[in-house]
Amino acid sequence: MTTTATRPIGARPRAAIDAKTLRTDKWWIAPLLTVIGLTAWVAYATVRVFMHKYFWVENYHYLTPFYSPCVTDRCADAGAAEFGAILPNWWIIPDAAFSLPFLLLFRLTCYYYRKAYYRSFWMSPPACAVPDGHKTYSGETRFPLIFQNLHRYAFYAAGLISLINTWDAIKAMHSPGGFGLGLGNIILWINVLCLWAYTLSCHSCRHIVGGRLKHFSQHPLRYRFWTFVSKLNTRHMGLAWTTLATLAITDFYVMAVSAGWFNDLRFIG
Template sequence: MSAPTADRKATGVFSPGRAQIAQRTLRTDRWWMSPLIVNLGFASFIIYATVRAFMQKWYYVEEYGYLTPFYSPCVSTGCIPEASHFGQFLPDWPILPYAALSLPFLLLFRLTCYYYRGAYYRSVWQSPTACAVAEPHAKYTGETRMPLIIQNSHRYFFYIAAIISVINTYDAIVAFHKPDGGFGFGLGNLVLLINVILLWTYTLSCHSCRHVAGGRLKHFSKHPVRYWMWTQISRLNVRHKMYAWITLGTLMFTDFYVMAVSAGWFPDLRFIG
């Protein structure tokens, strides 16, 4: 990396006391593979989710009551009435997704997630891209200024995400009762149920959830219930990264399955009803 110019603030790797190395790094391994894979994964989900959010069709299977999580809760006046489990009160505008009430909060919950922060800091902003690889930024302010100061509101987005998980759970349970009456069970029900379980696993493994359960306790022995909750969440928290990526995949798969059945690309495999 070239030496800092006169108008560039000499901080971090550009400090006068640091060795002046022309190369960006002396590493010989493929250090760029990890950020590349992360970028491709993020890009795939963002493109797919954006396209689906604004398609405004093939989100509900009327015959079996399947509602994709990408459109839940469906509160637009343009939604199919049977898919609107919580009413219709948002205007039907082409630029407004049917699930506009939940999508922004779910996006902010993911963006401010402790794992996702580290992932896109390294891969997107390259701050830093990898260990022993100089970042292209001459100045670092942390999460003390806009827009990164918003990261500190992660706990509040967690509360909203938990409520939306309850709504997704309700959608999955309702789908076992066919709109024309009676109990029904098909592959779509299984897909919706697995997706909900994994979403709860990701949500409950959140660092904020762990702190809500056991934070600010001086004596765990005086709070056995909260201590038990804290220990269980801590076990999930160890694999928070894994659940974060798995749920991105299961969300897309669940939505694709509902879309495919709704569009008539293939029938739902029925076990009962």
């Protein structure tokens, strides 16, 4: 026995609408800008990672974050192998081979970036009140999206890499000529501070700090840190884009000084 849905007596029939969406605003601009922005950044980063030069300024110990920690024989030859040269000089191997995969995993699985590339590259969905670009939806329960659950573990690696970037900024204050301060130092520190803000604003960090607590009053330090992280969390999207900009600017500045395009503006030393 089968039943069919019936319309209540007196109810108006639903309008037959052929259009996919009734939105008349330019809703497609946001996903388009996301595609352009992320594509441009990935293209630049890929070229720089496999360029294998102009990543180190020996006079001031400037090391681009794209190559930190530098672990190939190239790094040792340049004097940038702070933690030792472990890998050979094969072109296909990035000089920061140990950190880049974890940073990529952290960004790919980031809650904001998921929203960004789901809506832009996958059109799933591209905007509110706009149909999904796919007929079926299984969430993040199947391959490959099930690996998004690794985000909480990638957070720990990202925190460790932020510590290494901080060490790079500290070392750059003590060049072979002694203590010094230049425009490059300021750029390195701005990038480090932004990276810390983005990393700490992570949803996983907020859960780690304040999750599974039944009484905040019994954990005042964790509550205070949770409050701080929660304020950062509200700016997670802005910090995600800001750090992409600071990473590119820092790398370009180090590359330009290393290549001799211009000299570092020195204030001390």
